[in-house]
Amino acid sequence: MKSATRLVSAITHYLHRDDTLSLSQLRRLGLIYSSYRFIVSLFSLLMVYITAHADNSLSLPSFLQQTALSFYVLLSLILLGLFYVVNQQMRRQLAFGLALDVIILSLLLYTAGAPDLQLTMLYMVVVAASFMLLHGSQALVITLLAIIFVIYQQFFYAIANSMNLANLGDALLMSASFLAVGGLSWSLSQRLVQLEKVAAKSAKEVERLHVINQEVITQMVNGVIVIDKQQIVLANLAAHQLLSIAHNPSVSLPHVSSFDTKNSQNNHRNARLFNFQQQLNKQHAQLFKACLSVAAGQSRTFTYDLPAGTNASVLDKLRVQIIPLKDDSKLLILEDLRREQASAQQLKLASLGQLTASIAHEIRNPLAAISQASQLLMEEVTESEADSHVMTHTANSDATGNHELYQMIFSQTKRVNRIIEDVLKLSRQQTANQQSIVLTEWMPIFLENYFQGHDVFLRLKTNPTISFDTHQLEQVLINLINNGLRYSSYAHPHAYVEIEIYCADNDVIIDILDSGTGVRLEDLPHLFNPFFTTDQAGTGLGLYLSQAFCEANQARLLYIPEHEKTCFRLIAPVVHSDKHTNNVENNASKGVF
Structure with a gap:
């Protein structure tokens, strides 16, 4: 008893599964079957009249046969148009049409009086279509309805003809065939549904991978x-x-004049x-x-x-x-190739840094001793001059000369110490920690912190974002602005520096401009070489370090000799974000610091 209950429950659950065709496939097959129904109904009606005239019979088909076929043609046309226009409740429309097919075929079978091979084949098509297009439970109801009509009609006909059991046996065999065809059609439809699901899943996966590939590219x-x-x-x-x-x-x-949707x-x-x-x-x-x-x-x-x-x-x-x-x-x-050049520069700096760091530390120890000794000698001279009030003029001259020599030693030791500090900065250079920098927000704060009280004019012609190590960008700009202020002061009593920021193609341009005399043509090939300087107080590492910092951030630092002013140009790739760049042409100064 329990096993039978379990079997019935399993069958019921199996029949109620929603393993049916997709709506697009259902609509396409439904239109095909509705068209097939209309063609079959019209063909059957025409064949009835053609057969009657071919037999030279004066009598027309029976009233029931004419009515059933005429009604079938009309309803087939209505169902075809309705299914074509209305996209909702498609399975209900198909279920109604299939039930109508069973009823009309049963009426035609009743008028024929005995099992007919042609009608049997039409029954088979209806049963197979019901299991292909409907849920399992709905298809089973359509099949049982067909079996009931066939058996009842043949049983009634057998009674009226003195129990001709041969026709009744044919009806039972036909009913068994319905079940077999329905089972096979249902099994085939389930396989097609599973294949369609696998194909749809594969298509989604391919589409997902395609989207990922497009995004990566x-x-x-x-x-x-x-x-x-x-x-x-x-x-x-x-x-x-x-x-x-x-x-x-x-x-x-x-x-192309218009695009298809x-x-x-x-x-x-x-x-x-x-x-x-x-x-x-x-x-x-x-x-x-x-x-x-x-x-x-x-x-x-x-x-x-x-x-x-x-x-x-x-x-x-x-x-x-x-x-x-x-x-x-x-x-x-x-x-x-800028990225490759930056990588090569990083390797060069790493190898150079290992050597210079060890040398710098070794030089610093005796340099500190020399600096301290020169300071002590200067203090000794100063104290001796203060204590001795009866020194001769010659002694005073010697002391003064010695003090100047000690002062020269001390100043040169400080200069060498600055060179060592720059070399150590070079050796301690690490991989750039790039961050997104909005220049319209970052530059005013930078100038306020480092150049307050100096005439540094900022002109923004765009609102770009770059990717740069903030500490390294500060070092680059500090060096370039200080150079501009120093060299412009040599040519004019009022030293000032202008900073212009704008975009060229897909890069951000930062021009550092001053009114100095510029770089001589013969000095251009050596401008960014280490330890090259035209300033007696300079170390010759400022521009070299600045260019190294720029290359480490996939940027470039150039000197533009064609510019009417002394122009050092920093070029960095623009960072594209969801906020579009605002092209604000503003020739007025954004701030004076």
């Missing part, structure tokens, strides 16, 4: 371009930035790629031709010099690597 520092059959099919944001090609999401193709995203993407290829052919024709000239299946790596008129003042060269893909397509990887 978009956020890559290196530029990525894919060329297929001389057409660009992929170009990330870094490629636009490195080649100085504007990335305009709203650009459209010249020959379903394909609008693909059309916009194709339009952006079309615009990118046009700009690439215009600004970098040499690069594009070099990529196309590489034979299929071959790889190549070369250095590309950016042409004048792009962002050559920001970037000097790009490394281009061409990798062959399948179907004669090519992958282009564009790499900014």
Whole structure:
């Protein structure tokens, strides 16, 4: 008893599972079956009249047969139109239509009087469709309804014809066939549903991986371009930035007048790629031709010099690597050589720092002794001059001369000590701890802290964000501003420094300007070399350290001889955030410190 109850419970649970086709598949198959119903009903009605005339019979089909078929054609047309227009309660519409099919076929079977092979085949189609389109319980009800109608009609016919058990046996065999076809159709539909779920899950996973890949490619520092059959099919944001090609999401193709709703995203993407290829052919024709000239299946790596008129003042060269893909397509990887130069600079500083640190510590010990001895000698001379009031003029002259010599020794020891401190700073340089810096907020605070009381004018023409180590940026700007104030004071009585911040392509430009005499042409090749200086009080490590700090943060420090003023230019990549850059042209001074 318990096993039978469990069996019934399992069957009930199995029949009520929601393992049915998706709504899109259900609608498509439902439209096909509704069209099939209308065609079959119309064909049956026509065949009845054609058969009656072919038999040369003067009598028309029975009134019940005519009425059933006419009603069937009308309802089939209504159900087809209703299913096509109304997208809700599709399974209820299908269940009603399948129940109608069973009733009409039973009436036709009753008018035939005996089992008919054609009607039997139509029953099989209805049963199979019910298990394909409906829930298991609904399909089972449709099948049982068909069995009941068939058995009842044949049982009634058998009684009226003196119990012809042969027809009743045929009806029972037909009913068993219904159940077998229904079971097979239901099993097949479940397999199709499972396959559809697996396919949908795989499609979602592929789409998810596609989105992840697109995001990874978009956020890559290196530029990525894919060329297929001389057409660009992929170009990330870094490629636009490195080649100085504007990335305009709203650009459209010249020959596209309107976008289809379903394909609008693909059309916009194709339009952006079309615009990118046009700009690439215009600004970098040499690069594009070099990529196309590489034979299929071959790889190549070369250095590309950016042409004048792009962002050559920001970037000097790009490394281009061409990798062959399948179907004669090519992958282009564009790499900014600034990062490689920064890495090389870090290695050079690390090796130099190990040597200079040990030497600096060894020099500091005797230097401290010399400095202390010179101070003691100066104190001794001062005390002897104070105690002796009867010294001769010659003795006074000797003491004064010795004091000047001691003072010279002491000042030179301080200068050497400054050099050692700069060298130790160089040796202690660590990996840059980059942070996002909003210059409009950071610069005024920096100038307030370090240059209050000096004439330093800040002019902001944009509102950019850069990624830089804040301590290293402070050291760079302090050195450049101090140099500007010192050298401009040599040329003018009123020393001042101007700071201009603006954007060029995808980089932030910080110009440090002063009114000094500038750098001589013969000194330009040695300007950023260590220990090179034109100031007698300088150590020659300030600009070298500043350039090293910039390269450690993927930035550049340049001297611009073409500028009308003495101009040192710091170039750093802009950090793109959700807040768009506000291009505020403001030529007035933002502050005087």
